[in-house]
Amino acid sequence: MRHIISILIENESGALSRVAGLFSARGYNIESLTVAPTEDPSLSRMTLVTRGSDDIIEQITKQLNKLIDVVKLIDLADSVHIERELMMVKVKTNEQTREEIRGMADIFRGKIIDVTPTTYVVEMTGPSSKLDAFIAAIDGDSIIEVVRSGPTGISRGEKGLHL
Amino acid sequence: MELNGAQIVIQSLKDEGVEYIFGYPGGAVLHLYDAIFQQDDVKHILVRHEQGATHAADGYARATGKPGVVLVTSGPGATNAVTGIATAYMDSIPMVIISGQVPSPVIGSDAFQEVDMVGITRPCVKHNFLVKDVTKLAETMKKAFYVATTGRPGPVVVDVPKDITDPSIKVPYKYPKKVTIRSYNPAVTGHKGQIKKAVDLLLTAQKPIIYSGGGVVLGEASKELIEFTHTLGFPITNTLMGLGAYPATDKQFVGMLGMHGTYEANMAMHESDVIIAIGARFDDRVTGKLDQFCPHAQIIHIDVDPASISKTVKVAIPIVGEVKPVLEQMLEMIRESKKKPSKKALENWWNQIEQWRSVKCLEYDRESRLIKPQYVIEQLYEVTKGDAYITSDVGQHQMWAAQYYPFDKPRRWINSGGLGTMGFGLPAAIGVKLAFPDSEVACVTGDASIQMCIQELSTALQYKTPIKIINLNNSYMGMVRQWQEFSYESRYSHSYMDTIPEFVKLAEAYGHVGMRIDKPEEVRPALEEAFAMKDRTVFLDILTDRTENVYPMIESGKGHHDMTLRVASGTSTDRELA
Numbered sequence: 001m002r003h004i005i006s007i008l009i010e011n012e013s014g015a016l017s018r019v020a021g022l023f024s025a026r027g028y029n030i031e032s033l034t035v036a037p038t039e040d041p042s043l044s045r046m047t048l049v050t051r052g053s054d055d056i057i058e059q060i061t062k063q064l065n066k067l068i069d070v071v072k073l074i075d076l077a078d079s080v081h082i083e084r085e086l087m088m089v090k091v092k093t094n095e096q097t098r099e100e101i102r103g104m105a106d107i108f109r110g111k112i113i114d115v116t117p118t119t120y121v122v123e124m125t126g127p128s129s130k131l132d133a134f135i136a137a138i139d140g141d142s143i144i145e146v147v148r149s150g151p152t153g154i155s156r157g158e159k160g161l162h163l
Numbered sequence: 164m165e166l167n168g169a170q171i172v173i174q175s176l177k178d179e180g181v182e183y184i185f186g187y188p189g190g191a192v193l194h195l196y197d198a199i200f201q202q203d204d205v206k207h208i209l210v211r212h213e214q215g216a217t218h219a220a221d222g223y224a225r226a227t228g229k230p231g232v233v234l235v236t237s238g239p240g241a242t243n244a245v246t247g248i249a250t251a252y253m254d255s256i257p258m259v260i261i262s263g264q265v266p267s268p269v270i271g272s273d274a275f276q277e278v279d280m281v282g283i284t285r286p287c288v289k290h291n292f293l294v295k296d297v298t299k300l301a302e303t304m305k306k307a308f309y310v311a312t313t314g315r316p317g318p319v320v321v322d323v324p325k326d327i328t329d330p331s332i333k334v335p336y337k338y339p340k341k342v343t344i345r346s347y348n349p350a351v352t353g354h355k356g357q358i359k360k361a362v363d364l365l366l367t368a369q370k371p372i373i374y375s376g377g378g379v380v381l382g383e384a385s386k387e388l389i390e391f392t393h394t395l396g397f398p399i400t401n402t403l404m405g406l407g408a409y410p411a412t413d414k415q416f417v418g419m420l421g422m423h424g425t426y427e428a429n430m431a432m433h434e435s436d437v438i439i440a441i442g443a444r445f446d447d448r449v450t451g452k453l454d455q456f457c458p459h460a461q462i463i464h465i466d467v468d469p470a471s472i473s474k475t476v477k478v479a480i481p482i483v484g485e486v487k488p489v490l491e492q493m494l495e496m497i498r499e500s501k502k503k504p505s506k507k508a509l510e511n512w513w514n515q516i517e518q519w520r521s522v523k524c525l526e527y528d529r530e531s532r533l534i535k536p537q538y539v540i541e542q543l544y545e546v547t548k549g550d551a552y553i554t555s556d557v558g559q560h561q562m563w564a565a566q567y568y569p570f571d572k573p574r575r576w577i578n579s580g581g582l583g584t585m586g587f588g589l590p591a592a593i594g595v596k597l598a599f600p601d602s603e604v605a606c607v608t609g610d611a612s613i614q615m616c617i618q619e620l621s622t623a624l625q626y627k628t629p630i631k632i633i634n635l636n637n638s639y640m641g642m643v644r645q646w647q648e649f650s651y652e653s654r655y656s657h658s659y660m661d662t663i664p665e666f667v668k669l670a671e672a673y674g675h676v677g678m679r680i681d682k683p684e685e686v687r688p689a690l691e692e693a694f695a696m697k698d699r700t701v702f703l704d705i706l707t708d709r710t711e712n713v714y715p716m717i718e719s720g721k722g723h724h725d726m727t728l729r730v731a732s733g734t735s736t737d738r739e740l741a
């Protein structure tokens with residue numbers, strides 16, 4: 001099953017490589033990884049998407065917790081949560097396709113954030129599955145470039161990942 | 164007090180109560196060596212290869228329970244230390260390794276003797292630090308010792324760039340009494356509810372067994388384990404790393420388990436209905452084929468590292484905590500409980516175990532004209548009255564030492580189990596002897612292993628650490644040869660060296676005593692003679708039966724109940740080899 005693991009980690013050089021190294025050394029699958037500082041400058045928040053059986057996910061969370069730099073983590077799959085990913089897609093356009101792409105972007109609540117005579121850049125956020133659906137909906141030949149942030153997530157309600 | 168970085172490192176070691184550092188100098192650590200020169204409290208042991216430094220510090224740590232300390236230079240000094248760091252890591256041994264690094268401003272520029280030590284060691288340390296600020300140096304040292312010695316112990320590397328130890332930069336020094344790391348809070352006591360469940364299960368067991376490991380040694384819980392085992396009256400088996408934590412000469416001890424464990428230990432594991440694993444990590448050498456592992460048993464597992472629990476084998480009742488307090492908690496509950504272990508069930512169970520014992524799986528040919536390695540170990544046991552520190556290398560000789568030298572005390576059996584590092588034995592013995600100069604220390608080794616760190620014979624002379632080297636010389640990488648015999652139709656590919664040094668001359672060249680023994684009747688007198696030379700290191704080159712194999716054995720892919728026993732007990736396995 002797919003799991004989104006959210007990690008609070010010391011904002012120190014080398015911390016990221018400890019997490020990445022753990023995954024490669026132990027042969028765990030890593031689908032995406034995002035990391036950025038938090039409101040507390042000494043901490044970074046990392047969101048990691050992985051896949052595995054319950055046993056493997058249990059080992060992954062235990063091994064992550066064992067890293068000295070990892071302060072706290074939650075598996076978002078254990079609770080109701082919201083997942084968002086940011087995507088920017090650069091597409092080739094011409095007179096005929098402009099209207100169609102704009103329409104499609106509207107349906108998916110995307111925004112066109114850059115326009116040149118021959119291209120659009122569409123920005124879109126949402127659960128990863130929605131972004132996948134948008135890609136599938138537009139003509140693949142028109143895509144010049146796709147940039148995705150990888151998912152991040154947050155749990156609903158008062159529960160949260162903090163110190 | 165104002166100190167420079169080099170002095171801070173050394174002063175921190177003093178404040179930690181460090182007796183010895185094992186090291187080797189070089190450019191990046193010259194300031195540190197100068198600081199060492201100007202004091203006498205921390206004694207430096209100059210090894211002959213950085214691998215030797217790590218193993219010697221490791222041996223010291225295993226024998227004393229105190230952290231071993233290593234100092235190496237950057238680049239090749241650091242990489243030479245990696246094998247020893249990984250060795251300590253796999254067996255959870257507390258060590259602090261200080262490595263020199265090129266000056267901070269040139270890090271990343273492929274400077275002379277630069278390697279990314281933090282990167283290289285990341286997968287084989289408990290934690291590592293690159294020191295970036297001399298004002299944080301003392302605190303970093305404290306953290307290193309704290310992390311290395313608490314929770315599940317392990318090696319910690321402190322990588323110190325040369326500019327950090329600059330003698331001209333002095334900063335106020337105060338060694339912190341205590342540090343806390345917000346992200347590191349290892350468990351100590353166990354969860355009461357879990358312990359209660361475990362006690363209930365133990366007291367209803369019909370065919371229980373205690374399976375204990377290195378965690379009992381590391382957690383200094385031998386006394387509690389003995390009391391626990393005696394109170395319950397259960398059979399107990401130890402892993403290779405746990406030997407000595409429970410007295411091997413006690414009647415409740417059924418021997419080591421696993422690949423080269425005893426028939427009775429493995430059969431009892433296989434047939435058991437309740438297993439309590441105490442500070443053991445279900446290593447594949449122990450479990451054999453996983454889907455055949457202990458099919459009838461409910462398992463309780465005590466371990467300080469949650470990641471050790473249910474890693475390979477799912478357990479019914481996990482207890483995260485240190486063995487010592489958890490066993491104390493359990494004992495208290497057992498004493499208070501009205502339930503008692505079923506006498507009848509235990510009697511039946513012990514009868515069954517005695518039947519397995521009567522197979523006498525460790526019998527060997529005592530009539531052989533050749534020196535049997537097992538016989539040498541038995542004689543070593545007698546001559547040292549079972550009270551020596553025994554280090555070993557890796558191979559058949561290691562297994563024979565484990566099988567035929569019954570250890571009654573923890574920390575007496577010192578070997579590389581998890582990584583299986585050839586070359587460990589000799590430097591480790593030096594570390595042990597430094598810690599316990601008045602005790603007998605012997606290194607059981609093989610003709611191949613001993614050559615991997617043979618240069619440390621020179622260290623042994625310089626620091627007057629008289630040890631006895633028992634070289635079970637079969638002119639083979641015996642363990643490799645055995646696997647080739649069993650699994651590759653005796654195609655002995657490169658498990659033999661055409662040239663093996665004359666060890667007697669070699670020992671003499673290094674300033675020690677060498678003895679060559681090639682008849683069974685010479686073994687005992689030679690050992691006695693060697694151990695009588697209290698102040699000399701003696702190298703006993705003992706020519707053993709070249710074709711002897713380690714029995715019993717669980718061959719790969721088999722379960723505990725499917726052991727290969729010696730063909731017929733008492734017969735020789737001698738075969739002519741091409």
Ligand SMILES: Cc1cc2nc3c(=O)[nH]c(=O)nc-3n(C[C@H](O)[C@H](O)[C@H](O)COP(=O)(O)OP(=O)(O)OC[C@H]3O[C@@H](n4cnc5c(N)ncnc54)[C@H](O)[C@@H]3O)c2cc1C
Pocket residue numbers: 253254255314315316375376377378379381382383401402403404405419420421422423424441442443444445446448449465466467468471484485486487557558561562579580581582583584642
């Ligand atoms: C040639 C060769 C053959 C081998 N054959 C065998 C064999 O037949 N049988 C065998 O048993 N081994 C054998 N081994 C060794 C094997 O590879 C493992 O090293 C060994 O089985 C591991 O022992 P252990 O389970 O006691 O774990 P250790 O490696 O000693 O680990 C200790 C465990 O205890 C935990 N722990 C540490 N401190 C505490 C504490 N204070 N409180 C609670 N828990 C703690 C740790 O987290 C860890 O899980 C062999 C090795 C070699 C090289």
Ligand SMILES: Cc1ncc(C[n+]2csc(CCOP(=O)(O)OP(=O)(O)O)c2C)c(N)n1
Pocket residue numbers: 556557558559560561582583584585586608609610611612613635637639640641642643
């Ligand atoms: C550094 C290292 N290289 C290779 C091995 C693989 N290996 C395990 S046992 C062994 C042979 C050991 O031979 P020897 O020291 O003569 O011991 P014996 O088995 O003959 O008693 C080898 C090569 C190892 N464990 N460590």
Ligand SMILES: [Mg+2]
Pocket residue numbers: 558609610611635636637638639640641
């Ligand atoms: Mg050999």
